[in-house]
Amino acid sequence: MLGKLAFSGMQHEGHFMKRILLASAALTAFAGAAAAEISFNGDARLGYNDTAIENDGFYWRLRMNIAASQELDNGLTFGGSVRFDLIDNGYISDPALDTNNLKLFLEAGELGGLYFGDYEFSAVDAWKAAGPMFADGFSEQDGEKTLRGDINYGNVAVSVSTPISSTTGNDNASESQLGQWNFAASTTFGAFDVVFAYQGEGDDDYFAEAALGDDINPNEIIGLSVGTTFAGASVRLAYATTDYKVAGTTQSSLGLTATYPLGPVALTGWVIFEDGDVSDAMDEDLFYGARVAYAANGFSISADYGERLANNLSIGGRDARLAVEGGYDLGNGINLKAGYLSRDSWSIGSGEAYYVGGTYDLGAGATLLVSYADADDTSAGYLSDDEVGAPAYQNGATIEVSFKF
16 A cells, blocks of 8 residues: 555656656747747838839739747757748738748858758859850749758858759659759969859759749859959959750850959959850850949949840840949938940840939838839840849839838
8 A cells, every 4th residue: 555655656746747847848948939039021012103014003012021040059050031922912912931932041150051942053153254154054043942051161162052842743742853953162262262163954854844933944054263353453264164955055155354443433344255056156256345333422323335145045146235324322312313225136136225213211111212214125125124224123104112121
C-alpha cells in the first residue's frame, strides 16, 4: 500500500514536473518569438490615366509588407518577408499569401547565407557589363522562385543559384524541378575588380512546363569582366559569349567603357565589338556610344546616344537610341522632370517619345504625381510601354496620389 502511495506520489510529481517543463518551454518559445524583429510597411495609390494600357481610367492599389528575422543561438539569422496585395484596381485579393513576393533566408553574418524566393539569379546579379553588350543576356528573375547560396571569404564572393518550380507537369506534381544553374564569383586584385558569371543551359522539362516570366531564357552564357581606375577614369573591359539553345547560333561581345568626372560633369564612352552568327548576318560588328551628364544645385541633365546590335535573332540590325533627360528639385517639395527619347532601328521599329511631369511631397509619406508622356506605338517596347523614360511615366496624362507607411 505504501509502495502504491509512493508510486502514485511519484507519478503526480512527475506529471507536475512535466507541466513545469512544458510551461517553461512554452515561455521560452514565446520569449524567443517576442525577441524576433518584426516590421510592417506598405503603400497605397489612387490615380487616373487617359491612355496607358494597364491603367486606362481610374486605378487604385493597396499593399502591405511583413518582414521578420530572428537571431539563433548558433550565430545564424533566420528570416523572411512576404507581401499582401490587398486591393488591386478595385478587386479584393485572395486572402492567401502572394508568394510572388515571398523571401526566406538563413544567414551566417558576413560569411553568406541560403536564400529562397524572389531573389535575383546569381549570374546577372554579379555581372558588370561594358556598355550595351548583346551576348550578356543573362536570365533575370521575373516571378520565378530562386534557390540561392552565397559564400563570402575575405575579398572573394561566390554565389550559386537556380530557379525552382514545384509543378513539372508530370504525374508527381510535388516533385520540384531545378531550371537553370547560375554561378558567379567576384574578387579584387589590388586596383582591379574581377567578375566571372556563368549561366548553364536551361532544363528542358522546366522550360517546357514551368510558368516563366519574360526575362528568363534557356541559353548558355559565359562572361568575364575586369574594372579599374586609371588617371581618374573608371575603366571596364568585359567579354561575354552566348550559345542560343533554340536558334542553334552563337554570339560574342567584347566591350570597353570609361567614365571620367570633371567636377559636376561626368563623361562616359563605350565601344563594343560583336562577333558571331547574329552580327555576321547583318555584316556589322562595331558599335559605340557616349553620355554627358551634369548634376549640381538641384539641377540635372544628361544626353545619351548609342548604337547597338538590335535584339532580334532572326533579322538583326543596327539600333540607334537617343535620350535627353533632365530634372530640377525646387527644394520646397516640388521635383520637376522632362525628357525626349528617340529610336531608329532597322529591324525592330523607330519612333519618338517625350514626357513632362513632377511630384509634390504632401508630407507624412504622401506624394502627388502629375505627368504627361507621348510615346509612339511602333518602337517594340522601348518607347511604347507604360514606363517611359527614366521616371518610368505611364503613357498619356496621369494624376496620382500615393502613400507609403
